[in-house]
Amino acid sequence: MESFSGKGVCGAIAIGKVSLFRRRKTEISRQPIGDTAQELGRFADAKAAASEQLSALYDKTLAAVGEDEAQIFQMHQIMLEDDDYCERIAELISTEQVSAEYAVSAAGEEFAGIFAAMDDAYMQARAADVRDISNRLIACLSGAERETLTGVEKRIIVADDLAPSETASLDKSCVLGFVTAFGAPNSHTAILARNMNLPAVIGAGAAFQAAVRDGDLLIADGHTGKLILNPDAETEQTYRSMQQADIRRVQLLLELKGKPNRTKSGREIRIFANIGGPDGVDAALANDAGGIGLFRSEFLYLEQDDYPTEEQQFAAYKSVLERMGGRQVIIRTLDIGADKQIGYFGLDREENPALGLRAVRICLTRPELFRTQLRALYRASAYGQLGIMFPMITSVSEVEQCLAICEQTKQELKRDGIPFSDSVELGIMIETPAAAIISDLLAPTVDFFSIGTNDLTQYTLACDRQNPNLAAFSDPHHEAILRLIEMTVRNAHARRRWVGICGELAADTSLTDTFLRMGVDELSVSAPSVLPLREAVRSSSV
Ligand code: PEP
Ligand code: MG
Numbered sequence: 001m002e003s004f005s006g007k008g009v010c011g012a013i014a015i016g017k018v019s020l021f022r023r024r025k026t027e028i029s030r031q032p033i034g035d036t037a038q039e040l041g042r043f044a045d046a047k048a049a050a051s052e053q054l055s056a057l058y059d060k061t062l063a064a065v066g067e068d069e070a071q072i073f074q075m076h077q078i079m080l081e082d083d084d085y086c087e088r089i090a091e092l093i094s095t096e097q098v099s100a101e102y103a104v105s106a107a108g109e110e111f112a113g114i115f116a117a118m119d120d121a122y123m124q125a126r127a128a129d130v131r132d133i134s135n136r137l138i139a140c141l142s143g144a145e146r147e148t149l150t151g152v153e154k155r156i157i158v159a160d161d162l163a164p165s166e167t168a169s170l171d172k173s174c175v176l177g178f179v180t181a182f183g184a185p186n187s188h189t190a191i192l193a194r195n196m197n198l199p200a201v202i203g204a205g206a207a208f209q210a211a212v213r214d215g216d217l218l219i220a221d222g223h224t225g226k227l228i229l230n231p232d233a234e235t236e237q238t239y240r241s242m243q244q245a246d247i248r249r250v251q252l253l254l255e256l257k258g259k260p261n262r263t264k265s266g267r268e269i270r271i272f273a274n275i276g277g278p279d280g281v282d283a284a285l286a287n288d289a290g291g292i293g294l295f296r297s298e299f300l301y302l303e304q305d306d307y308p309t310e311e312q313q314f315a316a317y318k319s320v321l322e323r324m325g326g327r328q329v330i331i332r333t334l335d336i337g338a339d340k341q342i343g344y345f346g347l348d349r350e351e352n353p354a355l356g357l358r359a360v361r362i363c364l365t366r367p368e369l370f371r372t373q374l375r376a377l378y379r380a381s382a383y384g385q386l387g388i389m390f391p392m393i394t395s396v397s398e399v400e401q402c403l404a405i406c407e408q409t410k411q412e413l414k415r416d417g418i419p420f421s422d423s424v425e426l427g428i429m430i431e432t433p434a435a436a437i438i439s440d441l442l443a444p445t446v447d448f449f450s451i452g453t454n455d456l457t458q459y460t461l462a463c464d465r466q467n468p469n470l471a472a473f474s475d476p477h478h479e480a481i482l483r484l485i486e487m488t489v490r491n492a493h494a495r496r497r498w499v500g501i502c503g504e505l506a507a508d509t510s511l512t513d514t515f516l517r518m519g520v521d522e523l524s525v526s527a528p529s530v531l532p533l534r535e536a537v538r539s540s541s542v
Helices: 036-064 067-080 083-096 100-116 121-142 164-168 188-195 206-211 233-256 278-286 298-302 310-323 360-365 367-383 396-415 433-437 439-445 453-461 479-494 509-518 527-538
Strands: 002-005 013-020 155-159 175-180 200-202 217-221 226-229 270-275 292-296 328-332 385-390 425-430 448-451 498-501 522-526
Touching: 002 206, 013 175, 013 233, 036 067, 036 083, 036 100, 036 121, 067 121, 067 188, 083 100, 100 121, 121 164, 155 217, 164 188, 175 217, 188 200, 200 217, 206 226, 217 233, 233 527, 270 278, 270 527, 278 292, 278 310, 278 527, 292 310, 292 522, 298 310, 310 328, 310 367, 310 385, 328 425, 360 367, 360 396, 367 385, 367 396, 385 396, 385 448, 396 425, 396 439, 425 433, 425 439, 433 439, 433 453, 433 479, 439 448, 439 479, 448 479, 453 479, 479 498, 479 509, 509 527, 522 527
Parallel strands: 013 155, 155 175, 175 200, 270 292, 270 522, 292 328, 328 385, 385 425, 425 448, 448 498, 498 522
Antiparallel strands: 002 226, 013 217, 217 226
């Protein structure tokens, strides 16, 4: 058993035998030709034939996958007609007296090189499209059949790279998924795989390519990009169970997508998703989350070697807000400390970091850091429906300090003529016993509460959440936790504030009835838990 990794581009798992994809290579040599007019004529014929093929591929993809994906082949037709590209081919034939095949190959490489050298990742990925068009033209010139991926037994296709048209030609009835050693996750190949819902891993690397053989058993995890070659029985079993869970989710999605989170007696609850950064939005949308209930912004800080700038943060928050298309996005301000330590913060070592300088305590002792984040957040608020929440609150005074800095930030932006929304909801996390106990005093200061049951459990039961030896003592169903949640909901509702739960307990369907009975307004869970939770709500009689 050997493990490799690439970039997973489709949230599904393939398990099966490998079929190595080998292209029939057309040898193109630089032979001088006598009749340039004849070569120009051959090129014109090949171009017409390639254009016809692309029209057919467009129709096939339109019928099988959809308009967005089929457009790739319209774009290929436009590229095929591109004046610069065609003139370069004609010029090579006329001035260098080379065959049409050679001219197409050389011009294709020149243009692919130009795209590959661009700064923008999307444009770089277009190099594969130019090569695909050139290979199509060469196949038309030489009369060779292009490789189509068909076979008898369903297999995982492994290739060095796949052209978009090769991917579109995949006969899904013979293919479990595919893995490429090279290629970019932004390529049309990857985009097509995602939309065809084929498990795929891109860029597995040369070491993987060297290790894999025809007929090997392979697990390709399109969620994580992990590849396991010739897995042992236990690993195979684990992945087969994960695969079943995926299948179940797809079924749930088909049954429940777009359906309200409404109980049999008509009670409704919002179900949102938790994310760690812009990458999480795809999964949130794919699982039909009503919004983002917790964006753990500290991951932006954890992924870097230095403080993320206001611009970097603004870009990340804006992209999430825009992609959520008007659905609410609640971004939690920086929550580091405890188990999330960042070297460049230069924090002192602490005996009990979970009880130390963490989360809002850091923000209030380093207001310049907090201001940068709040400026980025308010600037992004102009692009969607933003909520901001503060973690680890224990007192009214902390909330007042946070609100004062928010107010200053807004004044600064107003003074500088920078737009922001004036309907940003401000909330706090209820994740310390102190906050739950004084939730009656905290409620009037904010618009909403979000209960962080992970920390609420650790602090209430005095059980370090990082300590595996405490599993037997750390019972999240403990009556003390449930009473604190109930009390928080009651106190919030008495002041007409809404309450969500964003800790892991929100996804525990054995408690869904309890939360519904308490009147919790929103549950925010990891994206894969959204639909199972919707199912639990819809089958509840509460
Ligand atoms: C929580 O404490 O429940 C929570 C959602 O926050 P985190 O797990 O990020 O501490
Ligand atoms: Mg927490």
